[in-house]
Amino acid sequence: MTTTTDAPQAARPRGMTTCPECLGGARFANCGACGGSGNFSDELCARCGGAGQVELEGPCPACAGSGLVTTAYVRIADAAAYAAGEVVAERRHGDDAGEGEVWAQTHEGVTVYGLAAYGFLRERLRTQPRVLVEATQVPGHLGHPMPVTAVRVPGLSLLLSGVTWGYTGTGPNGLAAILHDLGAFEDHRQALGWVAARPQFSTWSLLVVRAGNSAGEAPPSSEASPPGGVRP
């Protein structure tokens, strides 16, 4: 649906776009009385005044009522729509992967499922003042350690299959979208540049401080060692 908006393009902060889930922060749904037709018993519907739609209470969860989302959100929402009806994240149990709730991406190695898994927990992760994103090693199939990207807040971890590159991870664009959406970078291009400089086979970490939209690199975890040698 094409709509006009009050927010002029020039006024948008860098890396942000109009929220596709609402109109200026307000969400609407079909009127329950007339089913969206605007008419009730051949008269104008009293509930919605003939508009057929009613405004929903509460701020839009995608943009927190601001009417603006990161451009990364569009990628994430597309991924979620693509994977709608599928299981994109599953609970992982065990003491190896972190405290509290630990979720892991299903369908390993597919960027779209990594983004959809992030989308599944997005609201909970984005409401935290500090988010730690790191490449870490957790035991995978047959108990062998494998590198994954972890997004962590107290009591909640999301493990995305693989790290930055190639067919085993979110892919650089997937990880860049997540970092941009978390507020670590102002736009996708800046995030992608940072991701491209990460080591492929050793651990790294990034502490995202959401207040003020700034990011700071956490001290690299000690004893970081490449898991499987160097590929050409």
Ligand SMILES: [Zn+2]
């Ligand atoms: Zn109505």
Ligand SMILES: [Zn+2]
């Ligand atoms: Zn919205």
